[in-house]
Amino acid sequence: xxxxxxxxxxxxxxxxxxxxxxxxxxxxxxxxxxxxxxxxxxxxxxxxxxxxxxxxxxxxxxxxxxxxxxxxxxxxxxxxxxxxxxxxxxxxxxxxxxxxxx
Numbered sequence: 351x352x353x354x355x356x357x358x359x360x361x362x363x364x365x366x367x368x369x370x371x372x373x374x375x376x377x378x379x380x381x382x383x384x385x386x387x388x389x390x391x392x393x394x395x396x397x398x399x400x401x402x403x404x405x406x407x408x409x410x411x412x413x414x415x416x417x418x419x420x421x422x423x424x425x426x427x428x429x430x431x432x433x434x435x436x437x438x439x440x441x442x443x444x445x446x447x448x449x450x451x452x
Contacts, residue, residue: 353384356440356450357430360402361392361420363444367401371412373450374442388413389444390429393420 356374360367371387378385389402389412399416406412415429427441442450 355386355388356442358389358442358444359426360444362394364396364398366446370444371405386411388430388433390426391416
């Protein structure tokens with residue numbers, strides 16, 4: 351099994367969070383990967399935080415951190431690196447412009 355952390359940078363992405371999550375889970379099941387998800391909210395307002403917290407309650411592989419404002423993407427990457435604890439990691443934009451499947 352692969353131990354990997356996917357760091358998902360969020361900023362005004364509440365419309366695609368559920369679809370992104372479903373596609374990531376499906377991809378990890380196909381590859382038999384042990385994949386964890388760290389959603390990093392970069393200051394989005396609205397329902398972003400509550401949507402991620404709902405996923406977190408359903409799936410123990412979901413982690414979440416809420417930044418106080420919209421920092422540069424490098425801060426999001428650094429946040430993810432701090433959470434890796436020796437795992438491999440990948441930075442993924444949450445807007446689904448790039449395919450999240452492996």
